Amino acid sequence: MSIRNIFLITAAIGFLFLTNGCKSESKSEIKVVNFEQLEPVFTKNDDVLYVVNFWATWCGPCVKELPHFMEVYEEFKSNKKFKMILVSLDDSDNLETAVKSFIVRMNLKGELYLLDDIKKMNEWIPAVNKDWSGSIPATLVIKNGQTLSFDSRDLSKDELIERIAKHL
Amino acid sequence: MKTISKIAGLLMITLFSFGTLSAQGGYKIGDEATDFKLKNVDNKMVSMADFKDAKGFIVIFTCNHCPYSKAYEDRKIALSKKYAPLGYPVIAINPNDPAAEPMDSFELMQVRAKEKNFPYPYLFDDGQKIYPQYGATRTPHVFVLKKENNKHIVKYIGAIDDNYKNANDVSNKYVEAAVDALLVGKEVEVKTTVAVGCSIKVKK
Numbered sequence: 001m002s003i004r005n006i007f008l009i010t011a012a013i014g015f016l017f018l019t020n021g022c023k024s025e026s027k028s029e030i031k032v033v034n035f036e037q038l039e040p041v042f043t044k045n046d047d048v049l050y051v052v053n054f055w056a057t058w059c060g061p062c063v064k065e066l067p068h069f070m071e072v073y074e075e076f077k078s079n080k081k082f083k084m085i086l087v088s089l090d091d092s093d094n095l096e097t098a099v100k101s102f103i104v105r106m107n108l109k110g111e112l113y114l115l116d117d118i119k120k121m122n123e124w125i126p127a128v129n130k131d132w133s134g135s136i137p138a139t140l141v142i143k144n145g146q147t148l149s150f151d152s153r154d155l156s157k158d159e160l161i162e163r164i165a166k167h168l
Numbered sequence: 169m170k171t172i173s174k175i176a177g178l179l180m181i182t183l184f185s186f187g188t189l190s191a192q193g194g195y196k197i198g199d200e201a202t203d204f205k206l207k208n209v210d211n212k213m214v215s216m217a218d219f220k221d222a223k224g225f226i227v228i229f230t231c232n233h234c235p236y237s238k239a240y241e242d243r244k245i246a247l248s249k250k251y252a253p254l255g256y257p258v259i260a261i262n263p264n265d266p267a268a269e270p271m272d273s274f275e276l277m278q279v280r281a282k283e284k285n286f287p288y289p290y291l292f293d294d295g296q297k298i299y300p301q302y303g304a305t306r307t308p309h310v311f312v313l314k315k316e317n318n319k320h321i322v323k324y325i326g327a328i329d330d331n332y333k334n335a336n337d338v339s340n341k342y343v344e345a346a347v348d349a350l351l352v353g354k355e356v357e358v359k360t361t362v363a364v365g366c367s368i369k370v371k372k
Binding site for chain 2: 135137
């Protein structure tokens with residue numbers, strides 16, 4: 001075997017590892033964003049029904065309702081006009097230590113963000129919904145920039161389905 | 169017949185009051201806040217009326233378990249030390265039902281108050297009667313009240329400041345600004361703010 005072949009094989013194996021690594025990571029990939037990066041979800045005119053949930057690892061009722069959200073996600077994920085967005089309000093310092101392991105443990109899917117914009121809460125909380133005081137959990141159903149429902153409390157699976165089904 | 173109409177009347181009143189309660193969603197700026205009589209961590213009952221010389225109050229709905237409440241613990245103590253001598257004592261109230269959040273039991277409130285040596289009363293909203301009247305929705309949630317003609321008028325509702333995470337990187341000290349304005353007879357500039365916080369825990 002020539003040195004060139006060994007090099008090629010090593011490179012190929014390395015490439016496989018890399019792509020596999022990316023794939024398994026994309027399953028529970030969470031992006032740290034500020035509100036400007038998240039805002040298009042609230043204004044997009046793309047006929048997609050967005051379920052947006054604000055949560056945190058330390059929030060008891062959030063942790064309790066997230067499995068319901070995942071069941072609902074499984075039910076609707078094949079619909080191209082449906083997207084679920086989970087926005088963690090955890091401290092970004094806890095991203096590696098708490099949030100990522102929580103995502104794996106709870107098997108959270110959908111689009112995952114950590115909103116790291118704490119000093120502008122007074123701007124983005126009312127921008128998300130004028131009736132929101134910032135208490136979590138909070139869940140919105142949005143389509144074409146219109147808020148179809150806003151709940152500043154935890155939701156049961158049935159309640160969540162009810163809010164989605166009539167608009168999908 | 170009379171009884172039936174009486175019952176119907178009562179029912180109407182009940183329905184009506186529930187309706188207005190949920191529609192109003194608690195106090196707005198300028199409303200008169202109710203006094204309360206709640207048990208402090210030292211087992212004594214505390215009311216605002218007990219503070220004869222107070223010019224107003226910094227009422228903070230807060231608790232043991234919530235990370236935001238914890239993050240603000242030292243700042244709550246600092247607020248109390250700064251403003252109680254100026255006539256605006258801090259009164260902390262735990263609005264959570266311990267059946268829903270065991271970390272917020274009265275016993276654990278006593279433990280925390282002792283550990284941190286709270287200079288302010290830390291009261292238990294036993295039966296959760298007070299927080300809905302104020303319209304508190306999260307912890308921490310602050311209501312700055314000013315005594316006017318022996319009424320407690322709501323002057324500020326919201327967050328303590330604009331950075332829960334880092335006290336050294338705060339740009340707006342909302343509560344301090346509000347009380348400072350009231351102390352010199354000025355109007356509060358920023359009257360309401362919002363902030364992320366833990367929902368108030370109610371047993372289902």
